[in-house]
Amino acid sequence: MIWLNLAKQVAYRYRGLLDVLVFVGLILSLTLFQATSSPNPLGQSRSGFLNEPLDGYPPEPTGEATDSAGVGKGRYTTTEVVYATGSGFAPNAYVNVHIVGDLAWSDGMAIPPDVSPDGIDTVLTDPTGNLGPTPVWMPPLTVGEYDMVFDANRNGVYDTLMDVVDHPAHPGFVIRAPVPVGGIIAPVSKLELLIPWLGLAGLISLVALGVGLVRRRRG
Amino acid sequence: MFLSVLPERLLPSRPPGVWRRSSNWIFIALLLITALAAALRLYRLDAKGLWVDEIFTAVFASADNDLAAVARGPLSSPVPTPPLWFLITHVFVKALGSSDAVVRLPSVIAGVLGIWAVYKVGEALFDRTIGLISAFLLAVSPAHLHFSQEARFYAGIVLFSLLTVYFLHRGVNSGEKKWWIGFTIATLANICTHLTAFLVLAVEILYACLLLVHHLVAAKETVGGRRLSETFALSLLISLVVITVCYAPMAPHIIRGIQGSRGLGNPDQIQGLDLSAGYFLSLLGSFGAGSGVALSLYVAAFLWGLINAIHKQRRQALLILLWTIVPFAVVLLLRPKHWFAAKYVIFILPLYLMTVSVGIARVARSIVLFLSQWNVLRPPRRLRTLSLVALVVIYGLVSVSGLDDAYAWQSDRWKSIGQLLTSNVQAQDAVVPLPLTLLTLPVEDIMAYYGPKLEEAHVIVVDNPSQMEDVLANHRRVWIVIDRRTDFSKSNEVLEWLELQPHVELSIGDGTKVLYIGKDQTQLTLWEEAKRFTNLGLEVRDWRLEIGRWRMEKLPLSIFQLPISKWEDVT
Numbered sequence: 151m152i153w154l155n156l157a158k159q160v161a162y163r164y165r166g167l168l169d170v171l172v173f174v175g176l177i178l179s180l181t182l183f184q185a186t187s188s189p190n191p192l193g194q195s196r197s198g199f200l201n202e203p204l205d206g207y208p209p210e211p212t213g214e215a216t217d218s219a220g221v222g223k224g225r226y227t228t229t230e231v232v233y234a235t236g237s238g239f240a241p242n243a244y245v246n247v248h249i250v251g252d253l254a255w256s257d258g259m260a261i262p263p264d265v266s267p268d269g270i271d272t273v274l275t276d277p278t279g280n281l282g283p284t285p286v287w288m289p290p291l292t293v294g295e296y297d298m299v300f301d302a303n304r305n306g307v308y309d310t311l312m313d314v315v316d317h318p319a320h321p322g323f324v325i326r327a328p329v330p331v332g333g334i335i336a337p338v339s340k341l342e343l344l345i346p347w348l349g350l351a352g353l354i355s356l357v358a359l360g361v362g363l364v365r366r367r368r369g
Numbered sequence: 370m371f372l373s374v375l376p377e378r379l380l381p382s383r384p385p386g387v388w389r390r391s392s393n394w395i396f397i398a399l400l401l402i403t404a405l406a407a408a409l410r411l412y413r414l415d416a417k418g419l420w421v422d423e424i425f426t427a428v429f430a431s432a433d434n435d436l437a438a439v440a441r442g443p444l445s446s447p448v449p450t451p452p453l454w455f456l457i458t459h460v461f462v463k464a465l466g467s468s469d470a471v472v473r474l475p476s477v478i479a480g481v482l483g484i485w486a487v488y489k490v491g492e493a494l495f496d497r498t499i500g501l502i503s504a505f506l507l508a509v510s511p512a513h514l515h516f517s518q519e520a521r522f523y524a525g526i527v528l529f530s531l532l533t534v535y536f537l538h539r540g541v542n543s544g545e546k547k548w549w550i551g552f553t554i555a556t557l558a559n560i561c562t563h564l565t566a567f568l569v570l571a572v573e574i575l576y577a578c579l580l581l582v583h584h585l586v587a588a589k590e591t592v593g594g595r596r597l598s599e600t601f602a603l604s605l606l607i608s609l610v611v612i613t614v615c616y617a618p619m620a621p622h623i624i625r626g627i628q629g630s631r632g633l634g635n636p637d638q639i640q641g642l643d644l645s646a647g648y649f650l651s652l653l654g655s656f657g658a659g660s661g662v663a664l665s666l667y668v669a670a671f672l673w674g675l676i677n678a679i680h681k682q683r684r685q686a687l688l689i690l691l692w693t694i695v696p697f698a699v700v701l702l703l704r705p706k707h708w709f710a711a712k713y714v715i716f717i718l719p720l721y722l723m724t725v726s727v728g729i730a731r732v733a734r735s736i737v738l739f740l741s742q743w744n745v746l747r748p749p750r751r752l753r754t755l756s757l758v759a760l761v762v763i764y765g766l767v768s769v770s771g772l773d774d775a776y777a778w779q780s781d782r783w784k785s786i787g788q789l790l791t792s793n794v795q796a797q798d799a800v801v802p803l804p805l806t807l808l809t810l811p812v813e814d815i816m817a818y819y820g821p822k823l824e825e826a827h828v829i830v831v832d833n834p835s836q837m838e839d840v841l842a843n844h845r846r847v848w849i850v851i852d853r854r855t856d857f858s859k860s861n862e863v864l865e866w867l868e869l870q871p872h873v874e875l876s877i878g879d880g881t882k883v884l885y886i887g888k889d890q891t892q893l894t895l896w897e898e899a900k901r902f903t904n905l906g907l908e909v910r911d912w913r914l915e916i917g918r919w920r921m922e923k924l925p926l927s928i929f930q931l932p933i934s935k936w937e938d939v940t
Contacts, residue, residue, distance in 0.1 A: 166738030173673055173732050180665035184650065240858035303861060305868060312857055 171354075178346060211238040213247075213281065213300040214316040215323040220283040224321075227328040232287035234271070236300050236314060239279045246301040247271040247286050253297055255318040257310040261299050265292070272304075295321035395497055399488055399504060406484045406508035410477045410517045413776050415470035418784025421854070423520035424818045425809050427472045430458035444619065447808040448707070449626035451619060453561035454522035472520040479524040480517025484508050486531035487719045493538050494685045495727060502726035502761055507719055510657040511771035516715060518775075522562045523715045529559035530569045530716035534688070537573055541580055544600040553608045557615055564623070565713045568696040570612075576691050577605050580684070631707040631808065640708035642700065655711050656718050663767045667725055670764070674728030692720045729764060733757035782881045786850055787819025789875065789883060790826070797845035799827040801837070803860045805852055816850060832859055834866035841870075841888055849884040873899040 161168060213236030214222045220235040234247045249266045253259075264270045266287040275281045281300070300314040301307075308315060316322035419427055429442040429452075439459045443450040457475045465471045487507045491500030507513050516523035532555035540548035556573075559566035584598040627633050642648075650668065654660050658667035678686035696714050733756040740752070790800060800821060802812040813828050821828065827844065831837050841847050849867065857864070867884060871892035875883045887895050 164739075166735045166740070169735030170732070170739055173669060173735070176669040176672060177662070177665045180650075180668050181662050183646070184660060184664065240861075243858060243861075303857065303864060305865070 174350065178350065182346075211279075211300065211302060211312070211314050212236060213298065213314040215296075215298045216283050218283055218285075224323050226291060226323060226325045228291045228293060228325060229289045229328055230291065231285050231289060232266075232291065232298075232323065233283040234273065234281065234286045234298060234300070235283040236275075236281035237279060239275045239281055239300070239302055243275050243279075243302070244272050244304065245275060245281055246299075246304045247273055247284075248299040248301060249287055250297055250299060252295040252321040255297070255308055255315050257308065259308045261301060261306050261308055265296070291325045293325050293327055295324050297322040395501065398501055399485070402501070402504050402508050403481060403484050407477075407481045409508070409514055409772065410480050414473055414477065414518055415468065416776070418781030418787075418819065419469055419472065419520060420781065421783060421805075421807065421815055423472065424783060424815050426455060426458055426520045427462075427467070427818060428810060428814060429455045430462055430472070432459070432462045432467055434459065444622040446810070447629065448631050449622040450809075451561045451563060451623075453558060454525055454563070457525075458520065469520075473518055476517050476519055476521065476524040479528045480513060483513065483517075483524060483528045483531060483719070486528055486535065487723065490531050490535045490538070490719070491723050491726065493535055494688070494723070495682065498730055498757075499723060499726045502729060503719065503723040505761060505765060506657075506722040506726060506768060509765050509768045509772070510718065510722065511768065511775040512656050512715070512718055514772060515775040516712070523712055525562050526559060526566055526569075526716055527719060529555050529562060529566065531719055533559060533569060533573060534720075537577065538688075540604060541577065541601055544604070546604065549604040549608050553611050556608070556612055560612070560616060561619070564626075565716075568699055568714070569716050571699050572691045572695045574605075574609070575695060576688055577601075579687065579691075581605070631705070633703045633705055635704040635706040639700065639704060642697075642709040644697075644701075652711050652714075653721065656721055657768050657771060659767075659771055663770075666764065666767060670725040670728030670732065671721060672728070673731055674724040674726065677731045678724065678727055689720055689724050693717055725764070729760045730757060733760050782852070782877050783815060784819050785877045786816065786881070786883060787821070789877070790816075790848060790850075791820040794821055794826050794848060795845070798848065799829055799840050799844040799846075800848045800850065801829055801831055801840060802850040803852070803855045803863065804830060804832065805854045806856045807854060812850075812852070831863060834862055837863055837866055841886060844888065846885065846887045846890075849886070850881075851884065852881050871895055875899070 213234060215224070215226075216233045216235040217223045218231065218233055220233070222235075223233075226232055232249070236245070239245055248261050248264045248270055250262045251265060253262070268288070271284070271286045273281050273284050273286075286298070297318075298316040299308060300316075302312040302314070303309060425443075430439055434442065436456065436459070439455050440452040443452050443455050454475070458472060461471055461474050465474070484504045484507055488500040488504040491497075491503040493500075513524070513527065516527070533552055536548045536551035536555055539545070540552055556566075556570055559569060581598060581602055584601065650664065651660075653668055653671070654664045656667075658664040675686060675689060678689060696717065700709060733753065736756045737753045794800060800816075802816050805812045805815070807815075811830070813830055816828070829836075829840055831840060837847075849863075851860075851864075867886070870886050871890065872884050872886045873895045875885060877883060885895065885899060887898070890898075
């Protein structure tokens, strides 16, 4: 009870500081949330809703390499299954899904031969134009960097108007050898994670030190 | 000057004369904000051509139509739209002539009036400081700027929605009839502008009913309170009846729309709507702050403002909560087959910025409190004002940094198509626009806005290769317009046929292109002819068959770098 009263007194005494700290904490938490959460349909940009697809039109075709739940995936091991998932295509239409080596894509480029053992996968979209998740490359996979091409008009040419590439500028997905059994090596820079909080703690310490010095000089 | 805009509770008591002077300063500050808003909204107003939805507005509101036709056009379209905004635009076009800037002018005016409206609502719900900060943030909001420069109804919805809130708030608190008349007129204007305004009405009815219940419970003991509740309930009821009666003539069209392919009752997922936290953050980001720390600043201030309102101004907090939650609940309940876009809830923007303003004012107050408690600084007389102004400037700068996006967005590919075709299409030529996924207007009508008009050229819509062969057989050249929104499910066969024909592709940009084929012409002759009409920065591609694959080559830059003024000379 004494501690509670003391805490209340401290909270009241320093309510201005607490307010500011909570507000700063809110900003940091939101920034952290944005950094860790997956991209969303509006693209988290101020021009997101100015984009034409969301400005009166159905979404543009999109597609990517995913896991079996349809969640985008950029790294696979040779024992996993590569799935293709897409949306915004013509309803009830066939789309050719190619897996090719990583390339820098431009409009009108011929799509190179599919590198997966079963070749090009032809997938039927649902009545709303969604596609998959559908398995397009079964294990064993081959180590390397790849792009996934959704050839919507099935002409063997990458046409930016209709087709989708995951990703046009960098590898859509990467296949690595599986890590040895016994543990996963996940390089994490703890310092990098702690820097914002250390910065905040340092700032508060500096302010507290300054305040102490000023009060000491005055008192 | 700025001291005058602080909340009254933060200021020491003053003699009445000081407040009169404060009012003058407020008025001057508001005028400056309005001037800033008007300048931002008029800048580059017609720098680019109309995009397809704006063309709908221009076509429906054309000066060639009479008032009845203007009213009938949007209501009779496959996706019925209330006609008020088209009527307003029609009046402007009649009075000032038809140009891109004139078609967009009603939105500019609504956008500027929206600044005053948000000030009045902020003042009514909170205080003058909040009103002024809200007005400033709305003036520099990229989203509001964008819609204030677009020949569509969204700036109007923001304005009318603010007016409805203002009148409702005054009506609820005073019971005076004039506010209820204002509420009725503003609501009618709103729902006659766009169907999404019904979301605003739903929020307001719910808010009014909750207040009514609260009034009835709290005012049991007092005769005055009971009388106010009775007046309030009666006024609301009469207002709703009048709105229903006045809206009734439009009801059959709206019901047809509800039952149509873009109506209600979608059994699948609503396109463009996602209930994740990331989606809502993104939505708020698109309201002006973008992403990253800038978005965090805005959202933190919004949450801070909301928490403070819940603590101290519950009625306002209730309104904000309903305003931001109920529209999504209604959409989920009604399950539209039409895709959902952030602009359909653009009316949330001003109250969102108002709540951000409350958060900013509260943080400024806390900073001053902190400094004074710790005796770090003996607060000078105007420290409170300075901290508030500093925060507002920071938030304003965050918003201003996004204005480039709003200006850069405008897409004028139909104007480019129009210029290309009107300059090059000859009497023996045909123009074939491929059908679009849009329902509101057929592609030939959209294309006709910038030309060529139907009577000026052989504009033919085809849906199969044999029709294309007929067109090619009867014309010297055929121009095929492929917009980024072409309905590929309808045009796939035609496109496949085209791939096998010698053709030249003129890329308009923005995912749109014009293909050009000629009767009995080889790829080489087409290619040579195409060189004569390449300009406007168009990218010409030469498709040649090479070992079973089409190979693309780009023309040398010098060919398509001719200035626009040289266009007609060349052709």
